[in-house]
Amino acid sequence: MPLKPLDNPPQFSQRFAGRVRGVPIAVFLFVSLLGINLLQTASVLLLPFSRSRFRAFNRWAANLFWLWCVELSERVQGIGVQQSGDEIPVEEDAILTCNHQQMPDIVFLLFLARDAKRLGDNKWVLKDVIKYVPGVGWGLLFLDSVFVKRNWSTDEQSIRKIFGNLVDNRVPMWLLSFPEGTRLTPAKLERSQTYARKQGLAVTEHVLLPRTKGFVASVRALRTHVKAVYDVTIGYEKGVPDLWQYVCGFAPKAHIHVRRYPIDTLPRGEQELSDWLVARYHEKDQLLADYYRTGTFPNERRTT
Numbered sequence: 001m002p003l004k005p006l007d008n009p010p011q012f013s014q015r016f017a018g019r020v021r022g023v024p025i026a027v028f029l030f031v032s033l034l035g036i037n038l039l040q041t042a043s044v045l046l047l048p049f050s051r052s053r054f055r056a057f058n059r060w061a062a063n064l065f066w067l068w069c070v071e072l073s074e075r076v077q078g079i080g081v082q083q084s085g086d087e088i089p090v091e092e093d094a095i096l097t098c099n100h101q102q103m104p105d106i107v108f109l110l111f112l113a114r115d116a117k118r119l120g121d122n123k124w125v126l127k128d129v130i131k132y133v134p135g136v137g138w139g140l141l142f143l144d145s146v147f148v149k150r151n152w153s154t155d156e157q158s159i160r161k162i163f164g165n166l167v168d169n170r171v172p173m174w175l176l177s178f179p180e181g182t183r184l185t186p187a188k189l190e191r192s193q194t195y196a197r198k199q200g201l202a203v204t205e206h207v208l209l210p211r212t213k214g215f216v217a218s219v220r221a222l223r224t225h226v227k228a229v230y231d232v233t234i235g236y237e238k239g240v241p242d243l244w245q246y247v248c249g250f251a252p253k254a255h256i257h258v259r260r261y262p263i264d265t266l267p268r269g270e271q272e273l274s275d276w277l278v279a280r281y282h283e284k285d286q287l288l289a290d291y292y293r294t295g296t297f298p299n300e301r302r303t304t
């Protein structure tokens with residue numbers, strides 16, 4: 001079953017101290033993000049002259065803001081990541097898939113991106129509604145992110161157009177997605193298990209079965225551009241934190257396990273790629289089961 005939500009610290013002093021540190025961080029990041037949005041909007045003036053300069057500016061803006069997110073978490077709240085699995089090469093173009101439990105998943109992935117020097121090159125696959133959210137949503141519009149409506153007949157054309165531009169212009173990138181399509185909850189897990197039984201698939205306990213069409217389209221469109229697919233699994237220690245608990249430092253560590261698959265090792269057919277992703281999520285389910293039993297992923301090596 002999904003890991004329970006994280007409890008707040010029992011002592012009032014701990015809760016108070018976390019909030020005293022967290023409120024200024026939240027205010028600073030939100031105000032600065034709106035300021036960066038204004039600069040990104042002004043960068044549209046570069047488009048008639050140079051799309052590469054437009055992309056370079058927005059890469060710089062994204063790198064700056066996301067670096068603040070990571071550094072403030074690390075230096076002020078003492079938050080870090082315990083890594084395991086395969087090493088991630090620096091500045092490698094890649095597709096990254098990850099299990100999704102709560103909003104802090106996104107921030108913890110930024111730790112990996114920082115270490116791989118890919119913070120400003122993150123491209124996200126997101127729900128279409130997010131692009132209307134002030135701050136984060138507005139900013140991601142300038143970064144060649146992929147906004148999907150979960151209707152393949154309408155999403156397919158826009159996905160191909162965005163990926164075509166990235167490939168044609170050899171844009172440095174990490175394409176990050178949560179193929180489960182939504183955050184894990186007991187109710188959603190039950191629906192996923194019911195679907196698995198109807199399809200004759202193994203039932204998962206700690207992840208949802210992935211939605212495969214977006215992943216298949218990504219691999220087929222970007223195969224000549226990216227070097228690998230990273231299969232990332234995030235585990236939490238005492239419960240799954242929400243974003244406010246993360247900001248307050250109540251979840252000081254996430255465990256992240258990475259499997260790196262060179263792009264040439266992936267199958268080429270649509271159904272074979274779909275089956276490949278489903279198999280990874282069954283492996284991910286067992287990996288999480290072992291993690292919850294032992295408290296560690298295989299070969300944990302360092303904290304960042």
